[in-house]
Amino acid sequence: MRTWAADAIHKIEADFNRSADTHLIPLPLPGFPGIDVYLKDESSHPTGSLKHRLARSLFLYSLANGWLRHDSTVIEASSGSTAVSEAYFARLLGMPFIAVMPAATSPEKIAAIEFQGGRCHLVDDPMQIYVESARLARETGGHFMDQFTFAERATDWRANNNIAESIFKQMAEEPQPIPEWLVCGAGTGGTSATLGRYVRYRRHRTRVLCADPQNSVFFDYFSGSLQSRPDASLTLPGGSRIEGIGRPRVEASFIPGCVDAMTKVPDALSLAAMRYISRRLDRRVGGSTGTNFIGVLTLAQRMRAAGESGSIVTILCDSGDRYSHSYYNPQWYETCRIAVGEADAALQAALSGTTLDTVDFVAR
Known part of the structure; x- marks a missing residue:
C-alpha cells in the first residue's frame, strides 16, 4: 500500500x-x-x-492520508470543472472516476469529463450531490473526495x-x-x-x-x-x-x-x-x-x-x-x-x- x-x-x-x-x-x-x-x-x-490546482492538491492530500488504494473508485460531487480535473488525475493513476453532478451541468463539461475517462452520474436536485456521492462511495468501496469539505485544508x-x-x-x-x-x-x-x-x-x-x-x-x-x-x-x-x-x-x-x-x-x-x-x-x-x-x-x-x-x-x-x-x-x-x-x-x-x-x- x-x-x-x-x-x-x-x-x-x-x-x-x-x-x-x-x-x-x-x-x-x-x-x-x-x-x-x-x-x-x-x-x-x-x-x-483553476480547478486543476485543487484536484492535484486533493489527490495528494488523500494519498498522504492513506485514503486512496490502488483499487479505489474516486468519486466527487462537482458542477463540472473540478470533476474534469479529478478525472485527469484519476486516469493518470489508472483509477476509475465518477462525477456526481447536477443534471443542468453544461454538456461541454460532461464531454470533457468523459474525455478524461470519467463517468458522469447526474442528479436532478443540486443539494443531493453530497448524499449521492457518499452512497456511491459506500456501494463501490471507493473514496469520496469531498472538495467542499477538504478544499481549504488540502492546499498548502x-x-x-x-x-x-x-x-x-x-x-x-x-x-x-x-x-x-x-x-x-x-x-x-x-x-x-x-x-x-x-x-x-x-x-x-x-x-x-x-x-x-x-x-x-x-x-x-x-x-x-x-x-x-x-x-x-x-x-x-x-x-x-x-x-x-x-x-x-x-x-x-x-x-x-x-x-x-x-x-x-x-x-x-x-x-x-x-x-x-x-x-x-x-x-x-x-x-x-x-x-x-x-x-x-x-x-x-x-x-x-x-x-x-x-x-x-x-x-x-x-x-x-x-x-x-x-x-x-x-x-x-x-x-x-x-x-x-x-x-x-x-x-x-x-x-x-x-x-x-x-x-x-x-x-x-
Whole structure:
C-alpha cells in the first residue's frame, strides 16, 4: 500500500514538473489611471481551469492520508470543472472516476469529463450531490473526495507554488508589485482561503475580495459573520447560474475570516463582464471570470473615488468554450429572461464612471 501510494505521488509530482506556470495578463482600464488590473489565466492548465490546482492538491492530500488504494473508485460531487480535473488525475493513476453532478451541468463539461475517462452520474436536485456521492462511495468501496469539505485544508497555503505564491512572484517586476486587492469567486472557498492565509502569512497589506453570484449564500453568511451572527444553516433553492462559483448552502471550506470584503453580483452583470473580457482578449472566457471582473470594477471605482492607486489581481477561471450552449447562445438568455442590452449598457456606464448600484458590497 505504501509503495503504491509513493508511486502515485511520484506520478502526480512528475506531471506537475512537466507543466509551466499560468500567465498573468495585464488588462488596462483607461478610465482608472493609477489602477493596474491583471488577470491570472488559469484556463491554460492541462484540464483548462483553476480547478486543476485543487484536484492535484486533493489527490495528494488523500494519498498522504492513506485514503486512496490502488483499487479505489474516486468519486466527487462537482458542477463540472473540478470533476474534469479529478478525472485527469484519476486516469493518470489508472483509477476509475465518477462525477456526481447536477443534471443542468453544461454538456461541454460532461464531454470533457468523459474525455478524461470519467463517468458522469447526474442528479436532478443540486443539494443531493453530497448524499449521492457518499452512497456511491459506500456501494463501490471507493473514496469520496469531498472538495467542499477538504478544499481549504488540502492546499498548502504557505508555498508549493499555490496560486497566491505564483501571483506574487509574477507581480515582482510590475510597477505596483504588491497588489492592493486579490479578487476571486467562491465555489468550495478553497481559493479565497489560500489567498487570505498566504497574504497574512507573508505579512502583505493585500486584501482579498470574494465576488459571489446572484443565487448563492456565501455573501449573506459573510455579512452575518461581520455581525458575529454567522448562520451556517443558510440555504437557497437550486444552484448558481454562474457555473463553478456560488453555492446553495454554506460549505465547510468557505472560511469568512480569510476574506476582507465581498460583493454580490447580479447574473446579468457577471455575463456582461464575461462578454467584455472576451472581446478585450479576443477569446471566450467563462461566467465566473465575469463575476470576478465586476468585483474588480467595484474596487477600482472605490479606489478612484478615494484618490487611491494600486494594483488589483483577479482570476480568469476557465475558457468560455465550455459554455457554448449557454453563455454564448442567444436563445439561452431569452429562456433565462436575462436582458443582455441593459446589462451591457450598465457595464459600459460603470467603465465610464457610473457607480454599480446593483452590486452589494460589504467589508471588514
